[in-house]
Amino acid sequence: MKDLKSQASKSTTPGKGGLTPEIQSRIGHQLRAMYDDVVRQGVPDRFAELIKKLDAQGGTPQDSANGGSNDNNGRD
Amino acid sequence: MPLTDSLRNDILAAVPSLRAFAISLSGNADRADDLVQETLLRALANIDSFQPGSNLPAWLFTILRNLFRSDYRKRRREVEDAEGNYAKTLKTQPSQNAHLEFEEFRTALDKLPQDQREALILVGASGFSYEDAASICGCAVGTIKSRVNRARSKLAALLYVDGAEDFGPDETVRAVIGGSGG
Numbered sequence: 001m002k003d004l005k006s007q008a009s010k011s012t013t014p015g016k017g018g019l020t021p022e023i024q025s026r027i028g029h030q031l032r033a034m035y036d037d038v039v040r041q042g043v044p045d046r047f048a049e050l051i052k053k054l055d056a057q058g059g060t061p062q063d064s065a066n067g068g069s070n071d072n073n074g075r076d
Numbered sequence: 077m078p079l080t081d082s083l084r085n086d087i088l089a090a091v092p093s094l095r096a097f098a099i100s101l102s103g104n105a106d107r108a109d110d111l112v113q114e115t116l117l118r119a120l121a122n123i124d125s126f127q128p129g130s131n132l133p134a135w136l137f138t139i140l141r142n143l144f145r146s147d148y149r150k151r152r153r154e155v156e157d158a159e160g161n162y163a164k165t166l167k168t169q170p171s172q173n174a175h176l177e178f179e180e181f182r183t184a185l186d187k188l189p190q191d192q193r194e195a196l197i198l199v200g201a202s203g204f205s206y207e208d209a210a211s212i213c214g215c216a217v218g219t220i221k222s223r224v225n226r227a228r229s230k231l232a233a234l235l236y237v238d239g240a241e242d243f244g245p246d247e248t249v250r251a252v253i254g255g256s257g258g
Contacts, residue, residue: 035202039096
């Protein structure tokens with residue numbers, strides 16, 4: 001880490017973990033590009049139909065998901 | 077709370093980012109969609125336990141993440157062709173260069189330990205606060221911060237830095253080649 005000091009300048013000063021702000025922002029950009037590609041695809045029909053179907057059943061899905069009905073996610 | 081129209085709409089609105097999270101975690105589009113489907117079934121079956129006014133996306137992400145973790149333990153990541161499957165999910169094919177860069181990034185991301193990968197995605201792509209990410213992963217805020225930092229450093233080392241790891245062997249190789257050539 002010490003030898004990096006010699007080449008440090010405004011744009012290349014390493015932040016946490018020895019990363020330059022430039023590299024940090026490049027990683028952030030690529031990560032979001034990858035993620036947003038999927039987000040932009042919106043809601044596939046499959047899921048819209050699933051919710052509609054479950055709704056018609058009164059919001060209580062059949063036990064088609066493995067053991068879903070007996071779990072208590074978020075309950076205490 | 078009961079499943080109201082607005083709650084149902086909010087759940088649907090969260091589907092695109094749930095898919096993005098699932099694909100980022102699993103590296104496999106088909107498996108990701110199964111994971112999202114299971115998450116929705118689980119969420120609707122347990123909708124009574126959702127606290128009105130609390131963070132719905134965080135609640136859904138928690139369910140998905142836990143499903144993925146239990147599934148992961150069973151399968152031990154048998155799927156190796158992550159990039160190929162992931163590319164299939166893209167509507168528009170990126171240009172050749174961008175695609176290559178994209179695959180490199182995807183491959184590097186897959187090399188991260190799972191804890192670090194999920195922390196980085198939640199904070200860096202999903203846009204959750206450190207606090208929300210900590211609650212989704214069931215750990216301390218400081219733990220999330222350090223995981224994100226380690227994830228970034230590792231990605232940087234894999235992608236952008238010709239760091240010390242390469243330097244030593246390269247020098248040796250060069251010395252060997254140079255020596256034998258003379």
